[in-house]
Amino acid sequence: MTFTDIKQLLINKFGEEVIVGEELNGLQPALHILPERIVDVCRELRDNPQTYFDFLNCLSGVDYGLDAGRFGVVYHFTSMPYRLQLTLKVSVAHDRSTEELPEFPSVSSVYRTADWHEREAYDLVGIFFTGHPDLRRILLPDDWEGYPLRKDYKAAEYYKGIKVD
Amino acid sequence: MTVQNTKYEEALHRYNQKIAHAATEDMVLNMGPQHPSTHGVLRLELITDGEIIKEVIPHAGYLHRCFEKHAESLTYQQTIPFTDRMDYLSSMNNSHVWVMGVERMMGIDKEIPKRVEYIRVLVCELNRIASHLISIGTYGIDIGAFTPFLWCFRDREHIMGMLEWASGSRMLYNYIWIGGLFYDLPVGFEERCREFVEYFKPKMTELNELLTSNQIFISRTANVGVLPLDVAINYGCSGPMLRGSGIKWDLRRIDGYSVYPELDFDIPCGTGAVGTVGDCWDRHKVRVDEIGESLKIIEQCLDRLQKELKRTPDFDPRAKMPRKLTPKAQDYYMRGEGSKGELGFYFITDGKSEVPFRCKARGPSFNNLSVVSEISKGIMIADLIAIIGSIDFVLGELDR
Numbered sequence: 001m002t003f004t005d006i007k008q009l010l011i012n013k014f015g016e017e018v019i020v021g022e023e024l025n026g027l028q029p030a031l032h033i034l035p036e037r038i039v040d041v042c043r044e045l046r047d048n049p050q051t052y053f054d055f056l057n058c059l060s061g062v063d064y065g066l067d068a069g070r071f072g073v074v075y076h077f078t079s080m081p082y083r084l085q086l087t088l089k090v091s092v093a094h095d096r097s098t099e100e101l102p103e104f105p106s107v108s109s110v111y112r113t114a115d116w117h118e119r120e121a122y123d124l125v126g127i128f129f130t131g132h133p134d135l136r137r138i139l140l141p142d143d144w145e146g147y148p149l150r151k152d153y154k155a156a157e158y159y160k161g162i163k164v165d
Numbered sequence: 166m167t168v169q170n171t172k173y174e175e176a177l178h179r180y181n182q183k184i185a186h187a188a189t190e191d192m193v194l195n196m197g198p199q200h201p202s203t204h205g206v207l208r209l210e211l212i213t214d215g216e217i218i219k220e221v222i223p224h225a226g227y228l229h230r231c232f233e234k235h236a237e238s239l240t241y242q243q244t245i246p247f248t249d250r251m252d253y254l255s256s257m258n259n260s261h262v263w264v265m266g267v268e269r270m271m272g273i274d275k276e277i278p279k280r281v282e283y284i285r286v287l288v289c290e291l292n293r294i295a296s297h298l299i300s301i302g303t304y305g306i307d308i309g310a311f312t313p314f315l316w317c318f319r320d321r322e323h324i325m326g327m328l329e330w331a332s333g334s335r336m337l338y339n340y341i342w343i344g345g346l347f348y349d350l351p352v353g354f355e356e357r358c359r360e361f362v363e364y365f366k367p368k369m370t371e372l373n374e375l376l377t378s379n380q381i382f383i384s385r386t387a388n389v390g391v392l393p394l395d396v397a398i399n400y401g402c403s404g405p406m407l408r409g410s411g412i413k414w415d416l417r418r419i420d421g422y423s424v425y426p427e428l429d430f431d432i433p434c435g436t437g438a439v440g441t442v443g444d445c446w447d448r449h450k451v452r453v454d455e456i457g458e459s460l461k462i463i464e465q466c467l468d469r470l471q472k473e474l475k476r477t478p479d480f481d482p483r484a485k486m487p488r489k490l491t492p493k494a495q496d497y498y499m500r501g502e503g504s505k506g507e508l509g510f511y512f513i514t515d516g517k518s519e520v521p522f523r524c525k526a527r528g529p530s531f532n533n534l535s536v537v538s539e540i541s542k543g544i545m546i547a548d549l550i551a552i553i554g555s556i557d558f559v560l561g562e563l564d565r
């Protein structure tokens with residue numbers, strides 16, 4: 001199964017609109033998926049006997065920078081039976097306010113790996129995953145303010161009244 | 166800068182409620198962060214009913230050192246010492262994966278001299294043995310066997326000494342560089358390494374007699390913490406954790422990076438020889454067998470390094486090092502088999518600067534530990550010690 005076959009498979013199953021773009025310039029091609037359909041797409045790719053993408057290697061939350069004004073999530077899958085790799089991306093435009101975080105559906109019901117990775121993305125990049133069973137901060141303390149991997153993050157001067165050098 | 170929206174606090178509120186409720190109904194027990202058998206600063210919050218565990222809630226992050234944030238402000242070469250500090254028990258493997266990722270993005274991965282590649286694999290496998298020795302030794306101590314710990318550290322010391330000789334430091338080597346190596350191996354390294362292999366083989370047999378086939382050890386580990394294969398895959402477990410559940414999945418074979426395709430070695434996997442496939446004993450056994458396979462790889466590397474890839478006076482391991490490291494704009498996910506499992510680095514580069522735009526590290530321990538609450542429901546507290554020992558995580562990599 002090649003990259004174009006997988007793309008065609010998704011179009012046949014979900015229609016043209018599910019794929020909003022693709023990246024072919026790098027060493028690893030990637031598909032941009034409509035954020036609302038990412039859970040269906042993941043479940044289809046995992047359960048379809050032609051693909052069996054059963055292993056979620058990595059899930060990364062990305063802040064695309066101040067100019068782009070976008071937040072995204074990148075998924076890396078492996079199909080163990082077929083030894084394939086696939087990259088999927090979702091992204092939304094966002095004005096980087098901390099009152100309304102960018103939101104994506106959680107894929108933790110499909111891949112349990114995503115549970116902790118989504119908590120990490122929430123913790124460090126400030127992305128909210130709807131439908132996640134337990135979206136607490138994971139690496140930073142629960143009372144931490146701000147999301148350190150955002151490009152506009154400024155290190156706090158004080159932490160609990162103690163000056164940070 | 167406070168978050169106003171209450172839905173972001175819901176999960177925390179739910180968690181607090183659960184703990185408050187459990188404190189009246191059951192017992193809440195904190196294991197760690199200073200508990201010796203949590204192998205670092207991991208805190209496990211246990212909700213227990215007497216000796217029986219109802220739920221395990223892991224709390225990570227005590228050793229968070231902002232690896233990803235640092236990587237976004239340092240050049241690729243400068244980040245190598247930071248990767249060493251991720252899984253500090255197998256620093257060579259970490260920097261190897263990082264370096265390969267950058268080399269592939271730069272398109273110079275085919276130009277690396279064979280001798281450099283073989284030295285990289287040699288030191289990585291030595292480091293893998295050292296890491297597995299710690300895992301086996303501390304696992305013995307968790308279960309109540311003290312002697313294997315001392316034996317493992319005695320033998321690991323030889324590896325530390327050799328790697329110190331090559332790189333100048335004992336644990337955090339900064340030896341593998343982008344496009345080459347810090348230095349060539351010191352003169353006489355190959356001979357000393359061969360001596361070590363000869364010395365170490367019988368020691369491994371002794372260790373197996375003392376620990377692996379010990380009836381007390383088997384009673385504590387067989388049929389304990391059984392991790393079925395489908396659960397392991399769904400939770401993203403990798404390395405000995407995944408292979409213990411009975412699948413021959415090793416990225417050294419699957420991806421065939423570096424010179425691994427030229428080397429002959431087997432992939433041990435769990436068979437359930439004394440219990441069920443995927444129990445703690447299987448995971449331990451996979452590590453023990455992997456040491457044997459690593460020794461095989463080391464011997465083959467030494468053969469090549471002493472014959473056709475012999476050191477020459479004019480050999481410069483830094484010859485292929487790029488002057489300026491600016492990969493073109495792309496995304497790349499590099500994965501490799503660290504000693505704990507699949508270690509991955511995801512790079513986003515913008516093609517203009519010498520620092521990555523975004524770098525995400527996928528540590529094997531992070532995923533391997535996330536399965537602990539799944540496989541430790543309804544077990545005894547003493548068995549939890551056996552389970553977390555068999556996972557073999559390193560907090561430096563879990564928290565990054």
